[in-house]
Each structure stands twice: as structure tokens, then as C-alpha cells.
Amino acid sequence: MNLHLWLIPLLPFAGFLINGILGNRLPKALVTTVALLAPLAAFAVVLNAAQGFFGIGPALSSLPYMEICPQAWINAGALHIDFSFVLDQLSLVMLLVVTGVGFLIHVYSVGYMGDDEGYARYFSFLNLFLFFMSVLVLAGNALLMFVGWEGVGLASYLLIGFYFQKKSAADAGKKAFIVNRIGDFGFLIGIFLLVANFGTLSFSEIATKLGQDPGWNGGVVTVIALSLLLGATGKSAQLPLYIWLPDAMEGPTPVSALIHAATMVTAGVYMIARTHVLFDHSPFALGVVAIVGAATALFAATIALVQNDIKRVLAYSTISQLGYMFLGCGLAAYSAAIFHLMTHAFFKALLFLAAGSVIHAIGGEQDLRKMGGLRKKLPVTFALTTVGVFAIAGLPPFAGFFSKDAILYAAFAQGGGGRVLWFVGIVTALLTSFYMFRLWYLTFMGESRSHDAHPHESPWSILGPLVTLALLSIGGGWIGIERFGAFLAPSVGARAVEATGWQFDRTISLEHFLGLVAVLVALEGWLIADTFYRRKPARPAQWAAAMPAGYKLLANKYFVDEFYGATVVKPLLSISKYFLEWVVDIGILGGLAWLLGGIATLAGTILQRWQSGNIRSYAAWLAAGAAAVLLFVVIQWPALLTATLGIHLNGLGR
């Protein structure tokens, strides 16, 4: 069976063009239709393609399925780059998440953004995002992936700054874009090194070359992998480049759900899984990935403990969960990481959209301290949020438990340093459970602290997608890591763990024991949150008062923004202003321009005396000039020089 993969990106692109160019003139119903049809049709194409993978429909002509544009993209010497799309198990899972969750969030947005003036603009950007994201996922070589990578960054920038009249939103968009540039720099360096060392950017060719020569180990492969990791930390908001993601919450809530929780920020994880052969050949780079992931998971979770903005709590939890995925990648347990990516997309999109429903219901309020008691007013949203909270806290049988457990098990089974990573992961799980139940209690339990006495439940266009996501958040994990891993094996390698020399003895009892520990830890987090925010509501303030330094550190997010501001932003601004602007621009370049202008003006004032306006004087000069030229031609210069000055111009004379 032949597929038409190019349809998957181009359908949303068509939606972008139609709504972007004509959106303001079309009736709203038509805008909605176009905006929803584009991702739905793309999802249908993906589903159609998926049949071949599950043996339901006709078999694909090849697996992985390649689609290469017959016209070469770049031909430069030995370097040859195609427009190539690859559909394998990995990109299929990603595409199902991107187009599926993407479609649900489009539906949600119809209700959520219905009153907004920029309705058509919003949907054109959202479709643009889907276009670039599917290019990123389908790309068969690193350069095409980079195109999608940059494109989703652009869409993210446009949507964070969607309310561009608000300065904080415009600033947040710029921050996200600039911080991502740093990561993109790493990605680019990685691409250059790939070209220099492998002479190709195609993922399959790189894998082939690596497989042929066992000499590829460490060294340059490590450098390439670490460069790619830098790119991934930018896009996936890991230490040290996570700072843009919390600010990205300035965008509309569905955007936070789709781009800054479910899909775009997972691009880094996807990229590592896609280029996993490189990482597999460099244990050092893998170790760095694991440590970055574990550190980020713990770091972000501690910040989330004391945040009061409902969306910021979720943003930090996203960073923390992405840290888990990186940890999984770093353990070479790529299928576990992708598994968590998928379940996280479900429950985090659910949590964000439910938070959006809460915010929508109480008139735009995002401060947890001004919520409370909403479970009676918003029963459906309450039930859906509960599903999301249970899923992210890691309580069975919700999806988050299975995927998080798979990663933690991989860490523990590795032994040695892996046990430390497992411990960090477990502590993070405790913190995760605590701050999510804190959010749950503060939002829905207790008495109302809101000024708006009449919150209203959201319409079904908002709740419908939520219900679907809730079902996925419950059942999404039941696939189980064994089946999921076996399905992904052709893409990311089944025995990647052994390939790097790590023992991975799968003892059922050990796995059950670790799962039990994780559940107990999650319950413990719930218990603490219950104590803090239901039974003894005075205790958080007491604790904060008891540890003022620690509380201040967390509430101010470890002063990282301030640190970057003082060490990077301010020096850069100073250099730009005092050196680049004043010295280089005004001093050197401006001075040069003034000097040239001055010379021209001076020469003009002198030479204008010649322009007497008297035609005969012009003619006299002309005649004199002609006479001079004639004289120059006629005179035998070498002979003259020899005769008068005694100079001999050998070989120059006529």
C-alpha cells in the first residue's frame, strides 16, 4: 500500500494559508470548519497509515516507509540531501499524539477562544504549528528535522505572544525564541559535525555507517551527541535552558496544553530517540542525558511546590516530567521515554485544558489562592482534573503510573549510578504527588476564596475533548511497557540497554516491588498535601515562616532568572549598548560615514570654483587636457628620461 505522507503536513499548512490570508474576511463558521478539518484530515491520514503497522489494513510497501521527493533538495559536492519523510513506529506514535491531541485541542479552542478578536489568527498559527511539528516528526534527515524544529519555535513564539498588546506576553515570546536559539546553536553544530564526519544527514545512513564500523565510539560521536543534547535541552526545557517554559504560560491556555506540554516540548526527547544510534555509541553522552534529566526533574519539582499560579505549577511539572523522559533516554530505555511522552501528552494536556476550564469559569483568575471550593460549582471539570492529578501522581491504574514506573525500573535495573538516579526519580515522584494534590486541594476543596460568586461550568465544546483525554489518561498506560517496547523496537532498538553493556535483568518480583514503592510514595505525597491543605491549613504558612530562606529560594525559583539576568543578559545588553552601539556603530561606522562625507564636501567646495559657468573656460580646459594627452602619447618618455635625468627604464620603453 502506498501512502501519501506529504498530506500530513500540507493539510494543516493549507489551513494556515486559508485562515491566515482570508480568515478575517470569512464568516466565523467557515474559519472554524477549516481550522478543525485540517488536523482532523491529517489525523485520518495518520490513522490510515497506522493500519499497516498493526496488520489491520493492507500492508505497507516497505517498513520503515520512506517517501522521498524526486527532486534533490541540496546537492553540494559529495553532500546530498533530499526532502525525505520517514514513517516508522517511532514517528507513527509521535504523529498519532501530535495530530490526535492536536485535533482535540483545536476542538477545545473553538469554545475557549470563541470570543477572541484574533480567532482566525489563532487558528492559523495553531495549524502552522501542526504543519511544522509533523515535518519535524516525519523528517528523514537532520536538516529537514531542523526546518521543522525552527518552525515549531516560530509557531511557539507567535502563540506565546498571541496577546501581543500585553508587554509580558510579548516579552515571554521573545524570551522563548532567544533561549531556544542557544539550543538551536547546539543542534546546528551537531548537524555540521555529522556532515563533516559522516558525509550524510540521513538518519538511516548514519545508522548504517555507525553499524558498519565498530571504531565509532566516544570521541567525535560524544561531541555530536552532546551538541544534539544542547539542542534538545533548549526545545524540551531542560537544565540549563528551561527558563523560557514557565514564562510561555502567557499564551492562551490551549496553546500551553498543545505546544508547551503535549507536543513541541517533547521534540527534544523525540530527537534523541531518533538519533539514538549516536547516543548508543557514546556511554558518556548517555550519562549526561540521564543526569540532566534527573536533575531537571528534581529541580523543577521543588520549584513547583510553592508556585501560586495554576498554570505555572503545571509548567514546572511539565519541565519535571520532561526530565523523566530525558532520564529514560539517558538510560537507553528509549521506548520507556516515548511511552512516558505519550501518556504525559494525554494527562498533561488534560490538566492544562482542565485548568483552562477553571480559569474560563472564574473569569480569568489564575491564582490558586483565590480559588477553592470549586468542586460543587464545576463538577465535571473537578472529576476530569482528578483523573489528570491521579495520572501524573503515578497512581495505578492511571496512565502515568505505568510509564513513570518503566523509567524508574530502567534506572534501578542499571545498578550503580542508576540507583542514585532511581532515588532522585522517586523523590521527584513524591514531590510531584504533593504539588499536584496541593493544586487539587487549593482549586477544588475547602471554601471559596474567589470574588466571583457565580462560577459556571464550561460548555461541552470545552468538556468534550477533556473527556476524551481523560479516557486516554486512564487507559493509555494499559498497553504496558512490554508491548509498547516491542512495538517500538524496530525504531529504537529493543536491546539498546544490553548494547551499551548494561545489565537489564528483568525480574518480575523486583519490578512489582519497585512499582509498589512508587505507589506508596505517591500516596505519601497525597497524604502530606492532605495534611497541609485540608486538615491543618495553617501549616504551610508555619513552615514557610520556619524556613524563610528555603521558602524564599523556592518561591523565587532559585533566582535563576536573576542569575541569568546578571551574568548573561545584563553584560550582553551593556556590551550591545556601550561597545556595539556607542563605539562600533556611532564611533567607528558613524565616524567613517562622517569622514567620507566630510572629504566629499571639502573636495566639492574646492572643485566647485572650476565650475565657473563660462563655457569657454570649460572648452579651454578640455583643449588643454587633450593637448596634455597628446603630448603624453607623442613624447618618447624613456628617451627623455635617459637624456634629462640619466634614468634607464630597461624593457619599459617602446
Add this chain to the structure above:
Amino acid sequence: MNQLFSQLPQEVPLSWYLLLSAALFSLGVVGFLIKRNLITVFMSIELMLNAVNLSFVTFAHQWHAVKGQIFVFFVMMVAAAEAAVGLAIIIAVFRARVTLAVDRIDLMKL
């Protein structure tokens, strides 16, 4: 009388033509430079053009090449066009300034 002719060259030599041409050209240049009346200046220009024409024809004859003669036609054609335009300008200038003294027509000066 016959003796006198027999001493002369059989054919007028090249240099004579060229000297005549140079003399005419120099006359044109000098006239252009020293004459004040615009019409005289204009005639000087015509003189220079025709001096050049003469050397063209001379060389054409000398080298048995027709190019020089063709060029002369071009020059004459341009000169005719120039005469038409130039005289029209002179008349226009005279109508505006009631003078043809070159020194007084100096509006091009800053």
C-alpha cells in the same frame, strides 16, 4: 611653368592633407575659445567637425578602406542634426536674453 609642376610630387602627399586638417581643427579650437558671439562659436564647432572629416577621407583614400568615408557620412548627419538643434537653442537664448555674448550666458554657474 612645366618645370615647376614637374618638381611637384605626382600626387598630393598624405601629410599635406593631415596638416590642412590639423590647421583647420586648430582654427576651430581657437575660434571656439576666443570668439564671443555664439553663432561664431557654433561655426567653429562645424569647422572642427569638418577638419576631422577631412582626415577621415584622407585615411580612407590612403588605406583604400571605405569605412572612413562611411564615418564621414555619419559625422555629417550628426552635424546636420546638431545644427538644427543648436540654431534652435541659439534663437531661444537670444529671445530670452536679447544677447548672444557667450560671457553673459553663464547661468550654469553656482
